[in-house]
Every structure is written in C-alpha cells, then in structure tokens.
Amino acid sequence: MENAIFITGCNRRIGLHLTKRFLEEGYYVIAHYRKMTPELEIYKNKNAVFVRADLTSTKDIDNMVKQIGIFTKSLRAVIHNASFYESTSSDLKEAAKQYQMFFQVHMLAPFLLNQKLHKLLTRGEGMRDIIHITDTNAENPDPRFDIYSSAKAGLANLTKSFAKNFAPQIKVNSIAPGPIVFSKRESEEQRKAILEKTLLQKEGGVESVFQGVQAIMNNSFITGSCLNVDGGRSLS
Template structure:
C-alpha cells in the first residue's frame, strides 16, 4: 500500500449524520473527495440533497436520507436503505448533536435528559445497529464530541456533560468492538459554523482568537480532515482515542 493509499477511502461507504450543514457537510464532502460513497443524513431534505449532489461530483455514489436520529425506527430504516442502495457500510460518523448553552439553574432535568438522548443515546443506538455490518467490513466509527467535554466553563453543564459521556462511550465501545471495528472520537474546539456565527459578533470572535494558541478559529474542514485520517487505513492501529482539534486551547477560549 502506497502512502497515498493509506489516506484513501476508495470503495468504502460512509454514513454521516447531521451532514446537511457545518461540520457534517464538510466531512461528507471530504470523504467523497477521498473516494468514499456517502450517505448524507439530516432532517432537512433540501440540505442533504444539496450535499449529496455536491459529493457525487467527485465520481462517487451518494444518497440523501431524511432521518430524525432521535427516532430509533428511523435509524433502523436508514441502515436498511443504505445496504439496499450501497450494499455495505464501512464507516459511521455520529455527528448529529448539540444543545443550547445556558446557566445550570435554568436547565431542567427534562432538558438534561433530552440533551443526553440527542448527544449520546442516538450515537449509541446507531453504533449498535450498524456494528454487525461494520464488523463484516472491518470498519470504523468516528464520534464527534466537543472540547466542552473537558473545559471547565460556565453555561455548558448539559452540553459538556453529554459530550463527556460520548467521549467515554467511544472508549468503552472501542474496547468491546476491537479488533474488528475501530472506534474513535474527534473533539472540536471553536469551529466557525453557521450555528456558531449567530452567537458571535466581531469583538467576541476576536476574543476567542486571542485566547486560542493558534490565533485562529477552526474551520469545518479541520474536523473533516481529522475524520478522513481516523477512518482511513493510515489510522489502522488507532482505536479508543479522542483526537482534540482545538487550536491548542487547553482551557475555554470563550469570553462569556
């Protein structure tokens, strides 16, 4: 295998949740450029149709599947449809997730439970559903967590807790699924996405940049490049690890 082949995903099929926008979209397109057939998953048909169309321009097969990851029956249907169209599944990227920041005193127990379900339970369910098919392909899973899982900061009690759980779930599943399925995570720091732009004005953006050792905001492509690496043969001896892609920030760069 050549050095270039080590970073190729040619002949692989990847499911990427939350791939209508932002980090998920960047991962889907990077995978397609690396040669993978991609299954773009989100709740908004128009978004994933556009990403799937863009991905197909790299000469790969693409599929857009509308799916609410909170619905376990929809996750089962997603995998069935993927196998019918693509014939196999080699890579799963659990990217769908999120939670609004806010003071702990304003977060209800119901909201905490819902955030946990969105960020952890959905990923666990899809891992469990896809695992037998990944095992047949010696495949891999990449979970997208967050630097909020390890930063001590205000207003992230629910989101940070759920992402920390996803981090540890990654390590536990890696131990259980080895040696046939590799399971890793990527922990993004401050990534400039459409979702984040609405919270930051020019002054707060500059403050984040100043508090980040690399003196720049991250881009979705930075996470996508890390995902290509972890899903590729180049990472064949890596499992149960969380790759921190955060510009070197060892504590929160948020100025709030």
C-alpha cells in the same frame, strides 16, 4: 454500493463538508439529515444517498438503519457528527427538556446506531472505523453550556467502551473540535475572547476536522483515543 461512509448531521457545517470531501475522495456517502438544505441537495446523484431521521426517535433510527442496509452491503466508517448546541436555560423545566434532547442526540442515538450497524461494519476486508465528534467542552466545560458539555463527555466515554467492545474488527475514536467556525450567535467580543484562549489564535475551519478524520482512518493502530482539533484551546 460497498464500503460506504455513513455520516450523521450532514445538512450544514462540518457534516456538509465531510460529505463533500469524502465524495471528492471517491467514497460512497450515506448522508443523514433531519432537515434538508439546498447545500446538501447539491450532492444528489453524486455517489451520495440521503436518509432522514429525527435522532430523538428510536423508530426513526430503526427505519434509517433499514434504509442503510438496503443502500450498502458494508460500511467503511460511521461518523457521528449530528449535534444539538444550546446554552442551558435558566428555567429548570426547560433545562430538563434540553437535557433529554442532549442525551438522545449525543449519547443514545450513537449508542443505538453503533450496535445496529455493527454487522455492516464487520463485512468486507480492511480497516473499519467509528468516529464520535465530541467537543473540547467535554473536558473543559463552559458553565453556560454545562448540560451540553456533560452529554458530549458521555459520548467521549462511550468511545472508550465501544473501542473495548468492538476490537479488534473496528477502531473507535473521537475528535474534539474547538473553535472551528463561529456561528452568528457569537458577538465580535465573544469571538475575540475565544481566540485569545486558543493557542493558534484562529478558527480551525471545517477542513481541519476532515483532516482529523482522515488521520484516524489512515492509522491502523489507534483506537479508544481522542484527537483534539482545537488549535490548543484545551490547554488554556
């Protein structure tokens, strides 16, 4: 296997859709998951291999990197999609635990993986990409999700640092999704309020993120940038 796409957090939603679409485009995909789902299991033996890791564990990350090195000789792209999303607890001790989780998943794990996968990304010819999936909350935080937002903002900042450090061999960019797919936790009233602050007044759908990823990968002259895939919500 060569020029594979490595994606974190593939067991559901955006990560699952990216796995499906890259396979349809003829790529080999290395799909990371923490908990296997029946939806992801479907893609076994379809040019996809699965690697399990708890991204809060540096030992798991090291083991996963070793597996990736066995599966492929080179990487075309690394897409950091794995995310932990929760409103900030009112209990300070619990909030501190949340903050540690947010930091490990959204900042430390991408930092370590980018460094450890650098050699695989620089093998072979042609463009190479790292894409961080951040959030519109990184620029315009919701007070209910303040520590989550700050961790995503940290990932957005890392995008710029890695763009400088890995140039010119690797392009490093981020995508900041807005209301892509509502979760069950949002009430009808909450959904309505969110869409009223979204210029295009609709959910983007997971395909809009894949289109954003494609746009970045197909452009040979963009690095250190953020593509907002949010229907204009960041302007409200």
